Each structure stands twice: as structure tokens, then as C-alpha cells.
Amino acid sequence: MSRISLVISDVDGTLVTSDKRLTDGARAAVTKLRNAGIGFTLTSSRPPVGMRIFSDTLGITLPMGPFNGSSIVDPSLAVIEQHVIPADAAAKSIELLDRHGIDIWVFTNDNWYIRRDDGKYVPHEQRTIQFEPTPIDDFTPLVGKACKIVGASPDFALLERCEPELQAELGDSALAVRSQDYYLDVTPPGQNKGTFVEAMSKRLNIPTESIATLGDMQNDLPMFKVSGLPIAMGNATADVKKLAAHVTRTNEEDGFAAAIDFILARNASS
Structure with missing residues (x-):
């Protein structure tokens, strides 16, 4: 069982509540990751501008993957890699x-x-x-x-x-x-949340087995398939839960924070 060195999370339905709130529990969970020396970043269907609030609020220093991971931007939203639909x-x-x-x-x-x-x-x-x-x-x-x-x-x-x-x-x-x-x-073709996970793996020289991913919808399945620890939200669709190694609470029940606690406990026992 590989220790987790990086957590990549979806945003809507995962990191935030249904009314798009970032809870105190979620903020504290990201701080716990930082204190444990575990990297954290986001990938989302949102455009880059829709992710700025989280890079600022959570102090994200790693690249993020907007547009379902088909683009990669730095925390200031400067483009690192971009693809367009033919x-x-x-x-x-x-x-x-x-x-x-x-x-x-x-x-x-x-x-x-x-x-x-x-x-x-x-x-x-x-x-x-x-x-x-x-x-x-x-x-x-x-x-x-x-x-x-x-x-x-x-x-x-x-x-x-x-x-x-x-x-x-x-x-x-x-x-x-x-x-x-x-x-x-x-x-765009050939680009998804899974390719973003693989890009972060190469960029940080971290094996995909040491990456945990959190999500709730069909667009999260590609990253579940390539990451070492896929975690589904309690509100996730059935096919997403089926591919997960662990199912946490819903996004209305601080499921993101509970998932981070699970990761930290798993690392402590490995």
C-alpha cells in the first residue's frame, strides 16, 4: 500500500457544498495536508477563472486542471498547457x-x-x-x-x-x-482528469499509486482509473462509487474533510 503524497480533488459536488460553500472543515483539511507534507491541487470542469477563489483561499501552489483537466494553469491562472476542441x-x-x-x-x-x-x-x-x-x-x-x-x-x-x-x-x-x-x-480529445493526474505525476516525480483523487461524477472516472486511491463522495453516482477504493460522506456532510482524515490515517498505518 503506497503512502499518499498528493491529493487531487474535484470541486463541485466534492470540495464544496451544493450551494458552493467552502466549509471550515474543508479549509482545515487542506491545512492538515499541508502540515503533513502532502501536496494538494484541484481539477474541475470549471474554467480557470472559476478556480481562482480556491487557489487564493486555500493557498494552492501547484498547477490546477480546469476544463476537466484539458488545460493546466498555475495558481495565478497563467496557462501552462492548453488544448481546444477541433x-x-x-x-x-x-x-x-x-x-x-x-x-x-x-x-x-x-x-x-x-x-x-x-x-x-x-x-x-x-x-x-x-x-x-x-x-x-x-x-x-x-x-x-x-x-x-x-x-x-x-x-x-x-x-x-x-x-x-x-x-x-x-x-x-x-x-x-x-x-x-x-x-x-x-x-478536447485525449485530455481529461486522468491525463491531468498523469501530468502531475510526471511534474512532481510522484508515482500515480501515491496520488489520491476525490470526485463524484462521470467526468471524474478517468482520474479514478489512474490514481492509487480513488475516493468517491457519498453523493456520487453509482458508477463512480463502483470504481472507488473508498466512499466518504456527502459534500453536505463535510465528506471532503472526512476523506482527508481517511487519507492521513491510512498513511499513518502504512
Whole structure:
């Protein structure tokens, strides 16, 4: 059993509560990791700007992985590595989401574009990432520049059906995966939270077996598959829990803090 040297956590549904609060318990848990000499960083479906509050508040000094790990930024949000969705894949994604009547958002590295401002989840996203969208009539000029495309809908079952349909349409040209019940993300090919774990492993010269990952949704599965200690939140979906080595409490019950205590106790006994 390898001792854990690095913890990589998802943000929404994992680090924060459902109303996007960072609890005192979560803050204290990160301090415990630091005091134990264990590295800590984040990977999320959020754009870089939506992660700044955590790098500042938690004193993160390591690179972070926004856009489901398809980009890597330093704590000041300077780009270390960035990938975009191929233009043809972006166009196909927009067309399919549009056909199903799903709200479409396009994220570049430093901006968020929406085609209308009446989407149900626009205010929610604004509060979450603390950034306002730019209305645009036509996404065509952004094709070839998109780091992430999001289909947002209150019809969870529709997004669940669209996920495999869109992935089949895209093939290997991009990745389609739900990051929340209400968000279907399209991100660049060959890049995901798992490749971010592997990049951090190489960067810090830490074997993947010594990395713990925490998450709750389908977009967290790639990092679960490559890390030594995958931990699912109590609120995680069944398929995420199935791939986890440990299941902690929910994000409403300070499950993140409980997971860190589990990691520290595990290290102490190894």
C-alpha cells in the first residue's frame, strides 16, 4: 500500500457544498495536508477563472486542471498547457445540442459566451464561477477556439441520453461527458482528469499509486482509473462509487474533510 503524497480533488459536488460553500472543515483539511507534507491541487470542469477563489483561499501552489483537466494553469491562472476542441467537433456538438433544444455555452480560456441570457442555469453558473457571460448571436466565430462547450438543461434524463449520442457523433475527435446532472461538457480529445493526474505525476516525480483523487461524477472516472486511491463522495453516482477504493460522506456532510482524515490515517498505518 503506497503512502499518499498528493491529493487531487474535484470541486463541485466534492470540495464544496451544493450551494458552493467552502466549509471550515474543508479549509482545515487542506491545512492538515499541508502540515503533513502532502501536496494538494484541484481539477474541475470549471474554467480557470472559476478556480481562482480556491487557489487564493486555500493557498494552492501547484498547477490546477480546469476544463476537466484539458488545460493546466498555475495558481495565478497563467496557462501552462492548453488544448481546444477541433473546429469540426465543435460544430457537430453545437448542432446536436441545438437540435435537442439544449442551452449551449462556449468557453474559451478567458471568456464565457452564451447565445441567450434566459437559460435556466446561467445565473447559477455566474454565481459558481463568479464571472459574467458575453452574449453572442452566432457561435461560428468561436468554432476552433473553444476550450469547452456545455449543454445545460434541467431535463437530466435528456442529457443522460444525449451523452452517448453526442460521443458517438464525435468519435475520437472530442470527449462528451456530464460534469453535473444538468451539464453535458464537450472538451478536447485525449485530455481529461486522468491525463491531468498523469501530468502531475510526471511534474512532481510522484508515482500515480501515491496520488489520491476525490470526485463524484462521470467526468471524474478517468482520474479514478489512474490514481492509487480513488475516493468517491457519498453523493456520487453509482458508477463512480463502483470504481472507488473508498466512499466518504456527502459534500453536505463535510465528506471532503472526512476523506482527508481517511487519507492521513491510512498513511499513518502504512
